[in-house]
Amino acid sequence: VSPQTRKKTVSKTKIFSSRAFAAATVLAVVLAIIMIGLGRAGYTKEFFTSPPPGTSTPAISPSVTPPVSASPSSSPSATNNPSGIIPASYFSGTSVGSPTAPVTITEYADYQCSICQTFAATTEKDLERVYVATGVVRYVFKNFIVFGDESLLAAQAAEAAAEQNKFWPYHDLLMESRFSESAPDITLAKLQSIAQIVGLNMDQFNSAMSSGKFKDQVMQDDAEGKALGITGTPTFSVNGALGKGNVPLDAFKKVIDQILQGTGS
């Protein structure tokens, strides 16, 4: 092969190679854009499943529906009722809200679940402010154990606080503590420390913890969640319609509006 021929073929090959590389890069970008586009078009955007039949709520006056225009109040608090907006009579055990509220939201959560912790500090506060305080929603907390023995221990401690009518401040502090899903960082001493901050009767609290008084209650919540087909936390039931994950306020508003208008559950 003459040097000229060799130079020519090599040059052609290099050009082909770089062009092929450039074309492949463009093709990859186009493919990715198509996948993102298909994804955006094909996502299941509904956070909530269809409600089970037979759970319809009679339509009530739309005037009861509160506006959801205020900006989110994402400030966590260690108290039941930081701004005094929720009537004291609304607090009962692990629930908060008017007993006659047309909508019941039940949260199944684990105190070690990071999404549950984020939700408790953000959207849960907004729900309390917008819907619970106005008597539209009764909010119920139930335990769903995902992360094992430490979660079980924390759940029992919260139930022990509920026995002394201090569930919500205890729940809020547990969530704000942001215990890890994987690191072994929940101890009885830490749970006792939270109990002291909340102002529980420590003898009663310690007795409940040492006897495992609320273990059955926690496991009953867990079994109830499993029976509903729940597989992870947090999961929410809004009058029977199930929603998973860090459900935004807008998604709650949508399903609540449907219920209030008599078109949903």
Add this chain to the structure above:
Amino acid sequence: LKAKSKVVTPVSMARPGRGLQIAIPLLAIVGMAISGYLTYLHYATVSAVCLPFMECDVVLSSPYSVMWGVPLSLFGMVVYAFITGLGIWQLRAKNEGKSLAALLIYVMALSGIIFTVYLYYLEIFVIHDF
């Protein structure tokens, strides 16, 4: 023949070395296994199973984990299966075939990376799991 060998030499320079050629299908098989496990978790009716190095299944169970009714992890499995096949082809093919396989792996991997960056954006800024 000499001329032919001269022609393919510059192209072959763009191909990965032998070690990387072996690593590609092996890593793709690991990817297939992980995607398979995540697909199992998606369809599992039992309580969530969380790996020690992973967050729990909220991201997996969010509305963004399903595209056209199919879990994203299943799409991932298919992509990894393609890359595994291409990786094996690359190992067995000669010259131009080898280069073409490398190029296709590049296309699949780059588009996958871009799509994954988008998924991370969703995870951090939309699902708020961080």
